[in-house]
Amino acid sequence: MDPASFRRHxxxxxxxxxxxxxxxxxxxxxxxxxxxEIAAALPSQAPEEGESFDAIMADFERVLVPGLTHxxxxxxxxxxxxxxxxxxxxxxxxxxxxxQQAMLWRTSPAATELEAVTLGWLRRLIGLPDAFEGVIYDxxxxxxxxxxxxxxxASIADVRARGLAGRADVPRLRVYSSDQVNxxxxxxxxxxxxxxDSLRKIPVDxxxxxxxxxxxxxxxxxxxxxxxxxxxxxxxxxxSTTSVDxxxxxxxxCQRERLWLHVDAAYAGVAAMLPSHAHILxxxxxxxxxxVNPHKWLFxxxxxxxxxxxxxxxxxxxFSLTPDYLRTSEAGHVKNLMDTGVQLGRRFRALxxxxxxxxxxARAIREHLSAHIRLAQELAGWVDAHPDFERMAPVPFSVVCxxxxxxxxxxxxxxxxxxxxxxxxxxxxxxxxFLSHTRLRGRIALxxxxxxxxxxxxxxxxxxxxxxxxxxxxxxxxx
Amino acid sequence: MDPASFRRHxxxxxxxxxxxxxxxxxxxxxxxxxxxEIAAALPSQAPEEGESFDAIMADFERVLVPGLTHxxxxxxxxxxxxxxxxxxxxxxxxxxxxxQQAMLWRTSPAATELEAVTLGWLRRLIGLPDAFEGVIYDxxxxxxxxxxxxxxxASIADVRARGLAGRADVPRLRVYSSDQVNxxxxxxxxxxxxxxDSLRKIPVDxxxxxxxxxxxxxxxxxxxxxxxxxxxxxxxxxxSTTSVDxxxxxxxxCQRERLWLHVDAAYAGVAAMLPSHAHILxxxxxxxxxxVNPHKWLFxxxxxxxxxxxxxxxxxxxFSLTPDYLRTSEAGHVKNLMDTGVQLGRRFRALxxxxxxxxxxARAIREHLSAHIRLAQELAGWVDAHPDFERMAPVPFSVVCxxxxxxxxxxxxxxxxxxxxxxxxxxxxxxxxFLSHTRLRGRIALxxxxxxxxxxxxxxxxxxxxxxxxxxxxxxxxx
Numbered sequence: 001m002d003p004a005s006f007r008r009h010x011x012x013x014x015x016x017x018x019x020x021x022x023x024x025x026x027x028x029x030x031x032x033x034x035x036x037e038i039a040a041a042l043p044s045q046a047p048e049e050g051e052s053f054d055a056i057m058a059d060f061e062r063v064l065v066p067g068l069t070h071x072x073x074x075x076x077x078x079x080x081x082x083x084x085x086x087x088x089x090x091x092x093x094x095x096x097x098x099x100q101q102a103m104l105w106r107t108s109p110a111a112t113e114l115e116a117v118t119l120g121w122l123r124r125l126i127g128l129p130d131a132f133e134g135v136i137y138d139x140x141x142x143x144x145x146x147x148x149x150x151x152x153x154a155s156i157a158d159v160r161a162r163g164l165a166g167r168a169d170v171p172r173l174r175v176y177s178s179d180q181v182n183x184x185x186x187x188x189x190x191x192x193x194x195x196x197d198s199l200r201k202i203p204v205d206x207x208x209x210x211x212x213x214x215x216x217x218x219x220x221x222x223x224x225x226x227x228x229x230x231x232x233x234x235x236x237x238x239x240s241t242t243s244v245d246x247x248x249x250x251x252x253x254c255q256r257e258r259l260w261l262h263v264d265a266a267y268a269g270v271a272a273m274l275p276s277h278a279h280i281l282x283x284x285x286x287x288x289x290x291x292v293n294p295h296k297w298l299f300x301x302x303x304x305x306x307x308x309x310x311x312x313x314x315x316x317x318x319f320s321l322t323p324d325y326l327r328t329s330e331a332g333h334v335k336n337l338m339d340t341g342v343q344l345g346r347r348f349r350a351l352x353x354x355x356x357x358x359x360x361x362a363r364a365i366r367e368h369l370s371a372h373i374r375l376a377q378e379l380a381g382w383v384d385a386h387p388d389f390e391r392m393a394p395v396p397f398s399v400v401c402x403x404x405x406x407x408x409x410x411x412x413x414x415x416x417x418x419x420x421x422x423x424x425x426x427x428x429x430x431x432x433x434f435l436s437h438t439r440l441r442g443r444i445a446l447x448x449x450x451x452x453x454x455x456x457x458x459x460x461x462x463x464x465x466x467x468x469x470x471x472x473x474x475x476x477x478x479x
Numbered sequence: 480m481d482p483a484s485f486r487r488h489x490x491x492x493x494x495x496x497x498x499x500x501x502x503x504x505x506x507x508x509x510x511x512x513x514x515x516e517i518a519a520a521l522p523s524q525a526p527e528e529g530e531s532f533d534a535i536m537a538d539f540e541r542v543l544v545p546g547l548t549h550x551x552x553x554x555x556x557x558x559x560x561x562x563x564x565x566x567x568x569x570x571x572x573x574x575x576x577x578x579q580q581a582m583l584w585r586t587s588p589a590a591t592e593l594e595a596v597t598l599g600w601l602r603r604l605i606g607l608p609d610a611f612e613g614v615i616y617d618x619x620x621x622x623x624x625x626x627x628x629x630x631x632x633a634s635i636a637d638v639r640a641r642g643l644a645g646r647a648d649v650p651r652l653r654v655y656s657s658d659q660v661n662x663x664x665x666x667x668x669x670x671x672x673x674x675x676d677s678l679r680k681i682p683v684d685x686x687x688x689x690x691x692x693x694x695x696x697x698x699x700x701x702x703x704x705x706x707x708x709x710x711x712x713x714x715x716x717x718x719s720t721t722s723v724d725x726x727x728x729x730x731x732x733c734q735r736e737r738l739w740l741h742v743d744a745a746y747a748g749v750a751a752m753l754p755s756h757a758h759i760l761x762x763x764x765x766x767x768x769x770x771v772n773p774h775k776w777l778f779x780x781x782x783x784x785x786x787x788x789x790x791x792x793x794x795x796x797x798f799s800l801t802p803d804y805l806r807t808s809e810a811g812h813v814k815n816l817m818d819t820g821v822q823l824g825r826r827f828r829a830l831x832x833x834x835x836x837x838x839x840x841a842r843a844i845r846e847h848l849s850a851h852i853r854l855a856q857e858l859a860g861w862v863d864a865h866p867d868f869e870r871m872a873p874v875p876f877s878v879v880c881x882x883x884x885x886x887x888x889x890x891x892x893x894x895x896x897x898x899x900x901x902x903x904x905x906x907x908x909x910x911x912x913f914l915s916h917t918r919l920r921g922r923i924a925l926x927x928x929x930x931x932x933x934x935x936x937x938x939x940x941x942x943x944x945x946x947x948x949x950x951x952x953x954x955x956x957x958x
Contacts, residue, residue, distance in 0.1 A: 001565035001838060003501040010493035013569055014486060017576040022482040031588045035813045038592040046600035050840035053566065056833075060573075064830075067589030071578045079586070079804070084578030086480035087532065090492055092575035094539075096780040097496040099550045099563030107558070109510045110546030113517040121525035138617050139824045149670060156644075163674025164643035165635075166651035166706075173644045183802040184823055190797070191628060191821050193672020195642025227645075240804055295824075301575040303826055318669070323662040324918035325558070325719055325926070329904075334514045342670050344663055345618045345774075347782055351543075354535075359480060361529035425808075439803035447804070 001053065009053045016057070021086065024073045024454075028431025031069045038067040069434070074454035077463055078436035080239075080267050080399075081451030084301035087359035091352035092301050100348040104326060105334035108348065112337055115350040119306055121357055125365075126272040126292065129285050132308035135315075135340045136349050140266040141184040143291040143307035144233070146315055146341055148175060148188045150289065151231035151260030153318035154311070160318055164193050172227045173198050176218060178210035178245055180238040182264060207394050208241045208440070210234065212249035219257055231260040234287070236280050237268025240438040240447070241393035241401050244268070247283035255286065263290040266305070268397050270298050271373070274366055280396075294353055297369065297398075297451050299360070304349045315340050372398040372450045375460050379448060382464055388471060392440050398450040401440060404471050417444040419474045426470040433463040480532065488532045495536070500565065503552045503933075507910025510548045517546040548913070553933035556942055557915035559718075559746050559878075560930030563780035566838035570831035571780050579827040583805060584813035587827065591816055594829040598785055600836055604844075605751040605771065608764050611787035614794075614819045615828045619745040620663040622770040622786035623712070625794055625820055627654060627667045629768065630710035630739030632797035633790070639797055643672050652677050653701050653708045657689035657724055659717040661743060686873050687720045687919070689713065691728035698736055710739040713766070715759050716747025719917040719926070720872035720880050723747070726762035734765065742769040745784070747876050749777050750852070753845055759875075773832055776848065776877075776930050778839070783828045794819050851877040851929045854939050858927060861943055867950060871919050877929040880919060883950050896923040898953045905949040912942040 001009070041063045070076060072084055102111035119134030137143045152159055156170055164170055173194050177185055179201040189199045200222070202215045219229050232254050234245040247263060254261040263269075263284045269292030271277040284290055289309040294300035309315055320339035322331065337346045357365075376398040383389045383400065387407035391400070403420045405411070411419070421444055424435055436447050448463060480488070520542045549555060551563055581590035598613030616622045631638055635649055643649055652673050656664055658680040668678045679701070681694045698708050711733050713724040726742060733740040742748075742763045748771030750756040763769055768788040773779035788794055799818035801810065816825045836844075855877040862868045862879065866886035870879070882899045884890075890898070900923055903914055917926050927942060 003497055006500065006565045006569075007493060007497045009565075009569060010497065010572075011490055013572060014489035014493055017573065018482055018486045018489065020576060021485065030585065033588050035584065035588070035809060036592070038589055039596050042593070042596045044596075044599060045603055046836040047840050048842050050843055051837045053569070053834075053838060056566075056837050064589040064593065067587070067592065068577060068579065069586050069588070071580060071586075072576070079580075082578065082580070084575055086485045086488075087535075089572070089575045090485075090488060090532070093489075093492060093568070093572035094496065096563055096568045096571035097499060097551070098547060099561065099780050100547065101550060101558075101561070101781050105514065106509065107548050107550075108546070109512050109514070109548070110517055110543040113515070113546065114521070114543065117518050117521045117523075120523060124524055139822045141822045141824070142621075145670075145821060152672075159672075159674065160669055161675045163652070163668070163677055164672040165646070165649045165674075165677075167644070171645045173642070183800050183805070186800055187798060187821050187823075189642070190639055190800075191624075192670060193631075193638075193643040195638065195644075196640045198642055198644075239802070301578050302580050303824055319666060321662050321665055321669075323718070325915065326662070330514060342624060342666050343618045343620045344666075345620070345782055355532075357525040358530045358535050359532060362525050362527050364529050436804065 024070050027070050029070050029073045029075045029434035030428050031067050033067045074452050074459050075433035077448045078434045080296050081449045083299045083453045085299035087355045088301045088352045091355040095348045095351045102346040103338040103344050104336045106328050111348040114354055118350045118353045127278055131310050133312040134308050137305045137307055138303045140291045140293050140305045143305045144184050145188040147262035147289040149192050149318050150314045154314050155230040174222050174227050174229045175199050175231045176215055177233040178202050178204050180204055180208050182239045185233050208243035210245040212246050216253055229259055233262045233264055236265035242397045242399045244280050251283040251286045261287040263287045266291050266293040267296045271369055271397055300352055300356055375450045376400050379460050392445045400448045401445040403445050420444045423474045427466045503549050506549050508549050508552045508554045508913035509907050510546050512546045553931050553938050554912040556927045557913045559775050560928045562778045562932040564778035566834045567780045567831045570834040574827045574830045581825040582817040582823050583815045585807050590827040593833055597829045597832045606757055610789050612791040613787050616784045616786055617782045619770045619772050619784045622784045623663050624667040626741035626768040628671050628797050629793045633793050634709040651706045653706050654678050654710045655694055656712040657681050657683050659683055659687050661718045664712050687722035689724040691725050695732050708738055712741045715744035721876045721878045723759050730762045730765045740766040742766045745770050745772040746775045750848055750876055779831055779835055854929045855879050858939050871924045879927045880924040882924050899923045902949055902953045906945045
C-alpha cells in the first residue's frame with residue numbers, strides 16, 4: 001500500500017470508526033450469526049493477487065460486522081463491561097505503526113521507560129506503596145501465572161533448574177484461594193506444574209468473601225499432612241459478585257506462615273482511587289504481588305494487565321535468561337522487560353495507558369467510576385423494591401447479581417434456574433442489551449455489569465424494563 | 480473525547496503515521512537516549528485534569544520519539560527485522576475500536592471464526608496438512624509453552640490434576656532441542672515446572688543443525704538412566720544462523736520413541752510458501768505442533784503468533800476449564816478460544832492477518848520473501864569476496880552471520896571478538912543502520928537480518944560500506 005493509499009484508507013477508516021463509536025447502538029449487542037456462518041462466507045484460500053482495501057473493508061462490513069458482539073455498545077452489561085475509549089484507540093493505532101518490540105531497553109527505551117512511568121502513575125492513583133515495581137502483561141491470566149511461579153521460586157530450592165518432577169525433596173504443594181476465585185488461578189496452577197488439586201478453595205462467608213479462619217485451619221491441616229503451602233490468592237472484586245476478600249486478615253496469616261500473597265484486583269483495583277473505596281486495598285500494601293487490569297475498568301482497549309510486585313527480584317530469578325544474541329552493553333544499568341517473564345516479545349502497551357490517563361485526567365476517571373457504581377446501586381434499589389425479584393449478593397462496585405423469583409408462587413430451585421436462564425436469553429435476543437449470568441450457591445443469578453463509558457441510566461433502565469417485560473412469558477412457559 | 484475531536488485527532492494521526500511510515504529514515508534507527516532520560520522527562524504523577532490530545536501528541540514527539548528504536552526503519556537489520564505493514568496498521572486501529580474479547584465464541588463469533596479461516600489460509604500457503612488446527616497466541620514464547628504443556632499432558636497420567644510435585648510415580652523428565660534453540664524453550668520448561676535441567680541441548684553439525692544421531696543416543700541414555708523423555712523441539716530457522724534442523728530424521732525418532740515433536744518455525748516458517756524453500760517443512764507434516772510468527776516475517780504488526788497442532792484435543796485437555804459464569808448454551812457446537820490455552824482473554828488479532836493476506840495477495844508476499852533472501856545472498860557474496868571478512872554460517876534465508884577478520888594479521892580470538900563488538904557499536908552509532916550480534920562456537924559474529932519491506936539493496940550496501948569504513952579504526956584501536 002503506497003503512502004497516498006494509506007492516507008486515503010486511513011482517513012476513511014477514521015470516519016468509519018468515529019461513526020461506529022458514536023452510533024454503536026444501531027447494532028444488536030450480541031451477535032446474531034449462527035455457528036459456522038462467518039467461516040462459510042469466506043473463501044478457504046488466501047487470494048493469489050492483492051485486493052483493494054476498499055474491497056476488504058466492504059467484506060468486513062458485509063461478513064464480519066454481523067459476527068461482532070459489540071463490547072463497545074453501551075448496552076453491553078455482561079461479564080465485566082469494558083470500554084475501548086477514543087484516546088486508547090488512537091494510541092493503539094500509533095503503537096501499531098511504531099511496531100516497537102520492547103524485549104530489551106535498547107530495542108525501545110521509550111516503551112520500557114514509559115511502562116515504568118505510567119505504572120507509577122496508576123500505582124499512586126490506587127494508593128499502592130512505591131515498593132511495588134510494575135510490569136505490563138497481556139492478561140491477568142499471565143500476570144497471576146507469574147505471581148504463582150514467583151511463589152514457587154521463593155518456596156522450593158533450585159526449582160528453576162531442577163523443576164518439580166522426580167524430586168524426593170519436594171512434597172505436595174498447596175495454593176489457597178476462596179471458592180469464588182477466577183478460573184485464571186486454576187489455569188495458572190495447572191500450567192506451572194502444581195496441578196489443579198494443589199488449589200484449595202476456601203469457603204466464603206454470606207457475602208462471598210474468603211473465610212480467613214478457615215484459611216488458617218486449612219494451612220494448619222495441610223502442614224500436618226506434609227503438604228507444603230506456598231501461596232494465597234486473595235481477590236478484590238471476585239468475578240461473580242465483586243466481593244472483596246478480607247485482605248488485612250489474610251496478609252497477617254501469610255506473613256506468619258511465610259506464604260506469597262497475590263491479590264487479584266483485576267477488575268476492582270482501579271476503584272481504590274475513589275476516596276469511598278480506598279479501603280478495598282487495605283492490607284494489599286503488605287502483599288507480595290497484585291494485578292489490576294486497565295483493560296477492564298480503566299477504559300483501555302484490550303489488552304493491558306498491570307502486575308505489581310514487591311519482590312520483582314524473585315520474578316526475575318525465576319525467568320531472566322539472556323542468550324548471547326540478546327546481550328547488551330547496558331545490561332545491569334537498565335531494565336530489560338524480557339527479564340520479567342515468559343514472553344520475550346513486549347508490545348508498546350504503555351502508550352495507550354499514558355494517553356488515557358492524560359486525556360481523561362484523574363478527576364474524570366474517578367467521576368466515571370463513581371457514576372458506574374451509582375448506576376449499579378440504583379439498579380440494586382429497583383431489584384430490592386420489586387416483589388418478583390431477589391438480590392443475590394451485595395453490590396460493592398458496579399455489578400449486580402439478582403434473579404427473578406415471583407412473589408407468592410412456590411417454585412423449585414431448578415424451575416427458578418430454568419426460568420432465569422430463559423429470561424436472560426429472551427432479553428439478550430432483543431439486541432438492546434447483553435446480560436450474563438453466574439451461579440451463586442448453586443443457583444442461577446442474572447448478572448448486570450456496568451463499565452462502558454457511554455452506559456447511562458437509560459441503558460440500565462432499559463435492561464430492567466426488558467426483564468420486567470419478559471418475566472411474564474417466562475412464568476407462563478415454565479410453570 | 481467527543482466524536483468531533485476523535486475525527487479531528489484521528490485524521491491528524493493518520494497524517495502523522497503516513498509521514499512516519501514514508502520517512503522513517505529521517506530518524507536514527509537505534510535510539511540515542513541515555514538510560515533514565517525519558518522517565519526523567521515525564522512527571523511522576525498522573526494529571527488531575529484532562530489534557531488536550533494535541534498536548535499529549537506534542538509530548539509524544541518531544542519526549543518519546545527520541546526514545547524509539549525504529550523497527551519500521553529500512554535500516555533496521557538487527558535480531559529478526561520485521562515490518563508493521565500499512566494494511567496491518569489499519570487493521571490494528573480497527574481492532575482496537577471494536578475491542579473484541581474473544582474468550583467465547585459468543586463474545587466474538589467474527590474473531591473466533593476469522594481466526595480459524597486465516598490460519599487455514601496461512602496453513603495452506605506454507606503447505607501444512609489440514610489435520611493441523613490453528614490458534615493465535617501473542618508470542619512464540621507462549622505458543623511453545625503450550626506445546627510443551629501438551630507434551631507433558633500426553634506423557635504423565637493425571638498431571639493436570641496432580642501436577643508434578645510429591646509424586647513417586649513421576650521420574651525426572653526430559654525435553655530435547657539443539658544447542659541453538661531459542662531461549663523461549665528454556666523459559667517454557669522452567670515455567671511449566673520441568674526445570675531448566677530438563678532441557679537437554681543436542682550438539683549441532685557444521686551448519687548449526689541438530690545432530691539426529693546424537694539425539695537418538697541422548698534419548699537412549701536418558702531412558703537407561705530412568706529419565707522420561709517427553710518432547711523434542713526442532714527448529715526451522717534458528718535464531719542465530721537460521722539453520723534448519725533435520726526434521727525428517729527427527730520426526731522418525733519421535734514417532735519411534737513416542738515423543739511430542741514441536742517445530743519452532745517462528746521466523747522461517749513463512750518461507751515454506753516459496754517453491755524454492757518448501758522443503759524446509761519436510762517432515763513437519765508429521766510433527767505434533769508447529770509455531771510460525773506472522774509478526775516476524777509476514778509484515779504483521781507485533782503481536783501475532785500462529786500455533787498449529789495436530790492434537791489440539793491434548794491442548795484442550797490440559798487447559799480447558801469453564802467456570803459457571805462462562806457457560807453458554809452453544810458450548811459443544813462451537814470453538815471457544817479460551818479452551819485452547821492459559822489466557823482467558825483473546826484479542827481480535829486475526830483481523831490484521833486477514834487484511835494483510837488479502838491486501839498483499841500470496842504472489843506479492845512470495846516476491847517480498849524472495850527479495851529478502853536475494854539481498855542476503857548478495858551480502859553473503861560481498862563478505863565471501865572480501866579478504867578482511869569471514870562468513871560464519873550458511874545463509875538459507877535472509878540472515879547473514881560473519882565477522883571482520885583481517886587478512887594477513889594474526890589476532891587472538893579474544894581480540895577479534897572485541898574488535899567485532901566495537902565495530903558493531905561504531906556502525907550502530909551512525910544511526911543509519913542497526914545490526915546485532917550473536918556468538919557462534921564461542922566467537923562474536925556480526926548478524927545482519929533483512930525483513931523490512933522497504934529494505935532495498937541501498938540499505939544493505941550502506942551497512943556493508945559502513946562496516947568497511949569503520950573497520951580500519953577498529954584495527955588501530957584494538958591492536
